[in-house]
Amino acid sequence: MANEAVLKYLMETNRPYSCTDVTANLRGAYTKTAVQKALDALSDSGKIKCKVYGKQKVYAAIQSENLDSENEIEDFDNKLKSCAEILVEKTATLKKAEAELKALLSAPTTSDAKKLISEINTKVETLQKKLDSLRTSTNVVSVDTKNNILDEHIQLCKEYRKRKRIATDIIESIMEGYPKPKKCLIEELGLETDEMLVSEIDTIPERHKISFYLDIVTTVQPGLVFDL
Structure with missing residues (x-):
C-alpha cells in the first residue's frame, strides 16, 4: 500500500522530494520508516530515481513521456546550431542595413541636393566666363x-x-x-x-x-x- 501511495504522489507532483517531505505531504498516512522502505523499493525497481546529496537522498518520479531519446537530443542540437548560424547571418545583415540607413540619413535631402547643384552650376558658369575671357585676351x-x-x-x-x-x-x-x-x-x-x-x-x-x-x-x- 505504501509503495503505491508514494509512487502515485511522486508521479502527480513530478517534483523531487526527500523522505521527510513525502512523509509530511502524505499527512502522516504512513510512518517515516514505511515511506523510506517504499522509496528504496521503488528506486531499486527502477520506477523512481534517487539522487544522493551529501547525507540526504532525494527521490523523483520517472516520467517516461518526458524522456528524450538520443535521436531527439541530436535533432535539437542540430536545430540549435542552425538557429545560431541564422542569427549570426541576420545580425550581419542588420548591421549592414543600419550603416546604409545612417549614410542615407546623413545625405542631403532631394531639395537640398537640387539647391546645391544649382549653386555649383552657377559657380561653374562664372568661372567658365572668366576662363573664356582670359583665353581670348x-x-x-x-x-x-x-x-x-x-x-x-x-x-x-x-x-x-x-x-x-x-x-x-x-x-x-x-x-x-x-x-x-x-x-x-x-x-x-x-x-x-x-x-x-x-x-x-x-x-x-x-x-x-x-x-x-x-x-x-x-x-x-x-x-x-x-x-x-
Missing part, C-alpha cells in the same frame, strides 16, 4: 616676362624671410626683459605679423587677384595672360 605676357616676374618674386621672398628672421630675433631679445606679453609689444611697436596680413586678404580690392603657386604669391592685374 590679346594682352599676353611672354614666357620671358613671366619668368622674370617669378625670379624677382623669389628674390623678394628670400629677402622677406631674412628680414623676418632678424625682426623675430630682435623681438625675442626685447621679450627677455619686457614685462608684458608679446602681443602687447607688437601692438606698441605697430608691427604687422603674417597672421594679420592673411586675415586682411579678403579686404583686397576685386581688381587684384591673388595666385598661390608653389609657395609663391603673385599679384596679377586683370587682362594679363601667362603664355605657357
